[in-house]
Amino acid sequence: EKSPHTNHQSPPFLRGNLRRVARSVGTRHNRHRMLRTVAAGLVLLAATASAFSPAGVLPSSMHRVQAAQRRGVCMQAVAGVAETKAELLSMLKETGLGKGEETEEQAKRIDQLVDVLASAGTKFDPKVADGEWALVLSRNSKGSPKLQKASNKAEKVGTSFANFDVSKGEFYNIADLFGGKGKLQATVAYGEVEGQDGRRISCDIVDASVKLWKLPTLPLPLRAKGGWLDFLYLDEDMRVTRGNRGGLFFHVRPDKLGEVTAKE
Numbered sequence: 001e002k003s004p005h006t007n008h009q010s011p012p013f014l015r016g017n018l019r020r021v022a023r024s025v026g027t028r029h030n031r032h033r034m035l036r037t038v039a040a041g042l043v044l045l046a047a048t049a050s051a052f053s054p055a056g057v058l059p060s061s062m063h064r065v066q067a068a069q070r071r072g073v074c075m076q077a078v079a080g081v082a083e084t085k086a087e088l089l090s091m092l093k094e095t096g097l098g099k100g101e102e103t104e105e106q107a108k109r110i111d112q113l114v115d116v117l118a119s120a121g122t123k124f125d126p127k128v129a130d131g132e133w134a135l136v137l138s139r140n141s142k143g144s145p146k147l148q149k150a151s152n153k154a155e156k157v158g159t160s161f162a163n164f165d166v167s168k169g170e171f172y173n174i175a176d177l178f179g180g181k182g183k184l185q186a187t188v189a190y191g192e193v194e195g196q197d198g199r200r201i202s203c204d205i206v207d208a209s210v211k212l213w214k215l216p217t218l219p220l221p222l223r224a225k226g227g228w229l230d231f232l233y234l235d236e237d238m239r240v241t242r243g244n245r246g247g248l249f250f251h252v253r254p255d256k257l258g259e260v261t262a263k264e
Helices: 012-023 028-051 061-094 104-118 146-154 254-261
Strands: 134-139 160-165 170-177 182-192 200-212 224-234 238-243 248-252
Touching: 061 104, 061 134, 061 254, 104 224, 104 238, 134 254, 170 200, 248 254
Parallel strands: none
Antiparallel strands: 134 160, 134 248, 160 170, 170 182, 182 200, 200 224, 224 238, 238 248
């Protein structure tokens, strides 16, 4: 059965009116020619109306200006974030990446830069967080454990990692010991926490172990529940997080360590 639109036929009520008009024209040949002409005109009219419907109208010059302005604002925001990241890494270098003491002015400026990055509105994104992350610096608060405070003094950049495996819902805190001859690892199960603007993940230590030289891996009875981590900033190559005890952690991708440790 042919589609009713195959020959661009007019609706029945319209064809009836056209025939009545055509009978007053004269010969049968003239009537058929008139019907074909009118039908073709109706098809052309319908096609023209469709082409100029709102969905097919090109944006006005005002719309183009507004779109360009939005793109300009986005580009400025991206440039501002890049500048803030660069200054933050520069400030971390000035402090010796944890080897030296921060002056009051340096500490204040680092806090300001972290606040600027946090205002960029990034959240925890498992696709972005997945993979290896090298610890550049951790700044502890008064509420951080003494063991954690002491260990930071001994850490060397590029020897401590927090690697995410989002397929398992886990990340692994790894610290190289004795120049790489040993390894301390804690497995942390995480979950996204609702009601925290998408920034927070819960953190439960579910396993821990230590391996020294060629000795067998030794399990450690270290378990903890109820911790959390806030992602203040996250992109493809840098993240800044704050733990439930107030510690601030700066991580970069391992292939970015050279840029961080290079002398200016």
